Amino acid sequence: MTLSPRLPFFVYGTLRPGEPNHDAFLRGRVRAEExxxxxxxxxxxxxxxxxxxxxxxxxxxxxxxxxxxxxxxxATLLADLDRLEEYAPGDPRSLYERVAREVLRDVDGTGVQAWVYVAAPSVAARLRARGRLIESGDWRGRR
Structure with a gap:
């Protein structure tokens, strides 16, 4: 079994501060959020x-x-987030894939490698074909 690198996480939906899964999964378990x-x-x-x-x-x-x-x-947080996101490596039924991608800090624009849960290929294809795009790119601004 290969160990995953200990990257920070880029959260963009229900795990963001003020959203429903933040307190349940992240409160008291993180060193920084930005x-x-x-x-x-x-x-x-x-x-x-x-x-x-x-x-x-x-x-x-x-x-x-x-x-x-x-x-x-x-390690425990990584496993908990994988379960929340219904991600199982190599399982074609996974809704998401956890991938390492560069994200940019808002404070200074510097790039940081982070884990991002992206739509699994079959889900991404369906969304591109007939999904509802959030044009602002901000989950909080969808309403």
């Missing part, structure tokens, strides 16, 4: 929760937060 954005991606309504779809054209932007886990609880 606004960030991901270029080359589009945001779709699930409904009920969002999906990031990597944009082959590269023009989209998704807004969220960069979350750095406390080192002592990293």
């Amino acid at each position: 606004p960030a954005r991901m270029e080359g991606a589009a945001l779709y309504d699930g409904p009920g929760y969002p999906y990031v779809v990597e944009d082959v054209r590269g023009g989209g932007m998704v807004y969220g937060d960069l979350v750095t886990a406390r080192p002592e609880g990293y």
